[in-house]
Amino acid sequence: MNQERHFTLLPDAFYQYPTLQLAEELLGCILVKQTEEGTSSGFIVETEAYLGNADRAAHGFKRRTKRTEILYAEAGLTYTHLIHNHCLINVVTAEKEVPESVLIRAVEPYTGIDQMLARRPVKKFQNLTSGPGKLSQALDINMGDYGRSLQEPPLFIAEGKKPEKIKTGPRIGIENSGEAKDYPYRFWAAGNKFVSK
DNA sequence: TTATTGATCCCCT
DNA sequence: GGGGATCAATAAT
Numbered sequence: 001m002n003q004e005r006h007f008t009l010l011p012d013a014f015y016q017y018p019t020l021q022l023a024e025e026l027l028g029c030i031l032v033k034q035t036e037e038g039t040s041s042g043f044i045v046e047t048e049a050y051l052g053n054a055d056r057a058a059h060g061f062k063r064r065t066k067r068t069e070i071l072y073a074e075a076g077l078t079y080t081h082l083i084h085n086h087c088l089i090n091v092v093t094a095e096k097e098v099p100e101s102v103l104i105r106a107v108e109p110y111t112g113i114d115q116m117l118a119r120r121p122v123k124k125f126q127n128l129t130s131g132p133g134k135l136s137q138a139l140d141i142n143m144g145d146y147g148r149s150l151q152e153p154p155l156f157i158a159e160g161k162k163p164e165k166i167k168t169g170p171r172i173g174i175e176n177s178g179e180a181k182d183y184p185y186r187f188w189a190a191g192n193k194f195v196s197k
Numbered sequence: 198t199t200a201t202t203g204a205t206c207c208c209c210t
Numbered sequence: 211g212g213g214g215a216t217c218a219a220t221a222a223t
Contacts, residue, residue: 065212084202084215122200123223133201172203196202199223206216 007032007041007158009151015075019093019100022075023049024187026091028162031107033139034154040112040139042129043160044104046188046195048171050090052099056180057171064099070147071099078155080146086133089141091150091157105172105186107135108194115140131196163189172196 010029017025024047032041050058052071059068059081070079071092079090079101094100107129109116116138122128129135136142141155150157171186188195 063212067213082214084204086202127200127222131201199221201221202219204216204218207214209213210211 007156010157010159012076012151015091015093015150017093019051019102020049020185022091022093023047023102023185024166024168026102026104026157027166027187027189028160030110030158030160031089031104031135031139032153032156032158033141033145035115035140037115037118038112040115041110041158042107042116042135042139043110043189044106044157045108045163045192046104046106047186048103048105049185049187050101050103051185052101055183055185057183058099058101068099071101072097073147076150078145078148078150080136080141080143082143084133087136087142088132089136089145103132104135105132106130106188106192106194106196107139108192109138126193128194130194134196163192165190 026044026047029044030041052058074096075093077092079092081088090101090103092101120138129138145155148155167190168184169186170182
């Protein structure tokens with residue numbers, strides 16, 4: 001009920017980083033979602049960068065539509081992508097007209113874990129948020145969050161702890177993206193159990 | 198056996 | 211061509 005934790009929102013300047021750097025910086029930050037039941041949050045432990053104009057794997061790759069419109073907006077917004085009955089959450093990055101974003105693939109539960117478990121009953125704790133579809137369900141992120149700013153409640157990102165070790169590697173699920181599939185645009189906290197893989 | 202996630206297929210604007 | 215839905219493969223219980 002009472003949310004005694006104090007979250008410090010990321011400074012506006014944070015979102016001005018280049019996408020790749022931001023993807024890395026985002027690790028360890030806290031993704032917070034406030035609902036009627038209370039506040040749920042988790043450390044971001046896995047991200048993927050999508051550079052729209054030079055990246056075939058990105059939705060924004062020469063595909064400006066209603067759905068990807070938000071990718072062309074300014075940084076610091078939420079881009080929720082509904083796919084196979086699950087919701088993936090992206091952080092829009094880069095300046096206006098540049099369709100770049102950072103996909104949040106996994107988080108580590110931090111606060112409001114009871115609520116997350118209520119929304120998403122799991123046996124294994126580490127299975128609660130160890131995947132893009134899982135974390136959005138646990139945090140109650142849905143299409144209603146599309147285009148929402150990440151710099152104000154009910155959905156925002158706060159400062160957190162920086163992982164000791166960060167690893168990078170090729171992204172997941174982009175087999176038909178030509179040479180882009182080998183780009184090391186995936187970042188994760190080394191050794192973290194909540195990383196999906 | 199069920200849940201999650203990636204890939205493919207089909208229908209719509 | 212894009213978006214949504216469906217199908218199938220993989221991992222968790």
